[in-house]
Amino acid sequence: MKIYTQTGDQGKTSLFSGERVVKSDARIHAYGDIDELNSVVGALIAALLPDSEAAEGQLKEIQSDLFQVGAWLAATSGSEAQARLNSITIGYSQRIESWIDGMDAQLPELKSFILPGGHPTAAWAHIARTVCRRAERAVILLAEQEAAAGRSFEGFAPIVAFINRLSDYFFVLARWLNQHAGMGDVQWQG
Amino acid sequence: MMPRPTPANDIRPRFVVAVTAVRWLSEGTFEIRLERPVGFKFLPGQKISFVDGALRRDYTLLGPVDAPELALCVRHVPDGLFSPRLSRARIGDRFQITAPFGYFTLKTSGRPAVFVATGTGIAPFVAFANAGARGFDLLHGVRTPAELYYRDLLFTAARRYIPCVSAAAGDGEIGPEGFAGRVDRFLSTQYPDGAYDFFLCGRIQMIRDVTRLIDARFSGSRVFIEAYD
Numbered sequence: 001m002k003i004y005t006q007t008g009d010q011g012k013t014s015l016f017s018g019e020r021v022v023k024s025d026a027r028i029h030a031y032g033d034i035d036e037l038n039s040v041v042g043a044l045i046a047a048l049l050p051d052s053e054a055a056e057g058q059l060k061e062i063q064s065d066l067f068q069v070g071a072w073l074a075a076t077s078g079s080e081a082q083a084r085l086n087s088i089t090i091g092y093s094q095r096i097e098s099w100i101d102g103m104d105a106q107l108p109e110l111k112s113f114i115l116p117g118g119h120p121t122a123a124w125a126h127i128a129r130t131v132c133r134r135a136e137r138a139v140i141l142l143a144e145q146e147a148a149a150g151r152s153f154e155g156f157a158p159i160v161a162f163i164n165r166l167s168d169y170f171f172v173l174a175r176w177l178n179q180h181a182g183m184g185d186v187q188w189q190g
Numbered sequence: 191m192m193p194r195p196t197p198a199n200d201i202r203p204r205f206v207v208a209v210t211a212v213r214w215l216s217e218g219t220f221e222i223r224l225e226r227p228v229g230f231k232f233l234p235g236q237k238i239s240f241v242d243g244a245l246r247r248d249y250t251l252l253g254p255v256d257a258p259e260l261a262l263c264v265r266h267v268p269d270g271l272f273s274p275r276l277s278r279a280r281i282g283d284r285f286q287i288t289a290p291f292g293y294f295t296l297k298t299s300g301r302p303a304v305f306v307a308t309g310t311g312i313a314p315f316v317a318f319a320n321a322g323a324r325g326f327d328l329l330h331g332v333r334t335p336a337e338l339y340y341r342d343l344l345f346t347a348a349r350r351y352i353p354c355v356s357a358a359a360g361d362g363e364i365g366p367e368g369f370a371g372r373v374d375r376f377l378s379t380q381y382p383d384g385a386y387d388f389f390l391c392g393r394i395q396m397i398r399d400v401t402r403l404i405d406a407r408f409s410g411s412r413v414f415i416e417a418y419d
Contacts, residue, residue, distance in 0.1 A: 005394050005417050007401040018297065018387065018412030020405060080297040 016071060017079035030142040031073040033135035034163075038066040040131050044124035049181060052121075055173065058099050062166065065092055069159055073139065077151045088155070092162040096169050103176045110175075113188040119181035122174040129170035136163045202288040204241060205230070209279040210259050215339035219310060221252070222276050224260040224287070231255070232290035234321035235314040235416075238262075239288040240272050247272040250313035250391075250416075251290060253320035260287075263313045263339070294391065294416040296323055301387045301412065305348075306373050306400055307331065311392030314416060316340045319347035331373040331396060333357045335364050352376060374399040378407065385410035393418065 007013075012020050013028065021027065045059050068086060075082035116126030143156040175185055211223040232238075232251050238260070239246040247270075252261040267273045276285075296303075296318050303326040305315045312330055320343070327350040332338055338353050345351045353368040354376050369376045373396060388404055388411055390397050397417045404411050 005401075005415070006398045007415070010402065010405055012405055014401075014413050014415060016293070018414050020401075020409075020411070020413055080299075081293070084293065084295070 015074055015076060017075040017081040019076060026138070026142045026145050027073060027076075030135070030138040031070045033131065033138045034066055034070040034073065037128060037131045037135050038063055038070070040124065040128045041066070044121065044128055047121050047124055049121060049177075052177075052180065055177070061095075062169075065162070069162065072155070072159065073142070077146050077155060082155075088158045088162065090158045090161060092158060093165040096162065096165040100165070100169050100172050103172050107172070107175050107179060110185075113190075114175070114185040115188050116174070116186075118174070118178040118183045118186045121181065122177040122183075125170045125174035125177055129167050129174065132163060132167040132170060136160065136167065139163060202239075202291060204286055204288055206284050206286050207260070209281055209283045209285070211281065212277065212279055215263070216336045219263065219265050219337065219339060220277055221339075222262050222264055222279065224262070224285070226258060226260050230260070230289070233295045234317040234323075235295040236290040236292045236317075237294075238290055240276070241286045241288060242272070245271055246288075248418075250292075250294075251317060252313055253317040255317075255321060263310045263316070265310045292416075294389070294414060296321070296389075297387070297412075297414065299387055299412065301385050302327065303389065304381075304386045305329070305389045306377075306392070306396070307390075308373065308392030308396045309337065311396075311416070311418070312340060312344070314391050315389070316343065319343055323347060325349045328352065329354055329373045329376060331356065331392065335368075338364075372396075372399075374403055378403055383407060387412045387414070389414045389416075391416040 008023065011023055013023055014020055015027065041059055041063050045056055048056055069088055072082060072085055072088055075085065117123050139156065139160060143153055143160065146156070147153050178184055205227040207224040207227060209222060210225055212220055214220045232255060234253055234255060235250065237248045237250040239248050249262040249264060252263060264273050264276055266277050294314055305318070305326055305328045307315055307329070308331040315328060324347050326348055328344055328348040329352045330338060330344070331354040333355070334357050335353065335355055351367060353364045354373045355364045355368060355370060356372050364370070369380065377400060386408055388400070390400055390413065394417045397415055401413060404413055
């Protein structure tokens, strides 16, 4: 089918659960930021050096999980459409924690602030970290709006935990990638 | 619709199935039946792809979901890559199909359901009716009355079944509920204001026109879309 339907030319879009909403809606910001994060992860994967298979595998799993999170956010809470999707569970963030621990064990102890940068792959990881933080803010804003409207926060909790852990993952990954490229951390000289 | 290249990461299971019947519904549309693979389960409104190398083409399963065969409604496109082959298929000819997929399934709420189809976009609504959906309003946009396939089933299941025939039709050909014109014109001129659950399936031009109309006239409605070109 054609990629464009022209149904969004008046500033509205359809949620996965069918509602028509303006594109400035908090829900659109939330899954839009998740989509942006997924794209940055794609750029990071494309830039990886040889011998980065473990990181590549993790990042591809993260992309798949982010896609799932985006679909969940694109349907209103408690909707039939959302119920059809796989649940986001606390297992998502627990898996990220295990990956963080695995990389952290290979890195020197952090004794000062570091600046985002170094090898291009690490720079991409820092961009992913900051986009991830923005996505986290957008998801929490949406969750607050849902709670204010009397809807449950329950489904958001594992997503917030996953995104929060993910930004930590990208921080540690950036350090690991700099080390992998033989560059080490870019330390703040302030 | 042009077949699309198979995505590199398309990991849906595939089956090779034999044709069991081909039945013409109108001059340009036919129903094809295929043997049903063991364990093949689907939801009303889901579709499958025919696959040939890098080419694929999607068709919605008509149901019923527990029928011994798979049934599909196909518009014959003379220069298409799949429909000519399917239209000439003989019983026993084999084709590769994917497992069912898609999210254009019936989702209910307190709002009245309005199904809007053009041409073979009627297929998911046939599947809904075959699964027991009742009490909906259905608009089927076609060029001529001969293209109002599955009319008896849909007339029985729907609260209102409204054929919208765009070409000139003879007296009585479209029935007392029929409308001479396109579906979007019926909705804009004949349909009462309100909030509905709209399910739209068909050509992109119809999807675009009806969605704009919904935004303008039926605020608070939900819209579910299955578009093809």
